[in-house]
Amino acid sequence: MNALSLADGFWEVYIKNAIAEVEGIEVVLDKASNCKDYYLIFDKEMPYKKAFQLSDNKKIKYVIYKSRREGYEIRTVIDSCKFKDEIVLSKDINDSKKITGINELTYVDNHGKLCCTETLDSAIQLVKYNENKIKV
DSSP: OHHHHHHHHHHHHHHHHHHHHHHHHHHHHHHHHTOOSSEEEESSOOOHHHHHHHOSOOOOOEEEEEOSSSSEEEEEOSTTOOOOHHHHSSSSHHHHHHHHTOTTEEEEOTTSSEEEESSHHHHHHHHHHHTTSSOO
16 A cells, blocks of 8 residues: 555656646747747746757757756756856866856856856856857
């Protein structure tokens, strides 16, 4: 009986996650189809990976969303896109802040696929920096 109860709970969670993923994909696809920029902004984490495989908008390179912890996460969505080596390979976050001029930068992943900032404005500024749209 315990095993059946455990299995039932597992399938319930699995089905809820599958439904949420499908709904999330619809939200991402809708937003991507109306996007004129190279990044999308969400108020929470979304299942964007499958959605971008289905999307016609191939110019989007980044997703920005409110982190579950604090601040904002910026993730690259295409394999060929990474954050600049000058910030990824710097010795610590303070060097990355100096290089970019973004004091709200809080994390740079060593694979160049994820960065975190304190504010949405600084997240957008980091994306623009990475795309050479602004100079510091």
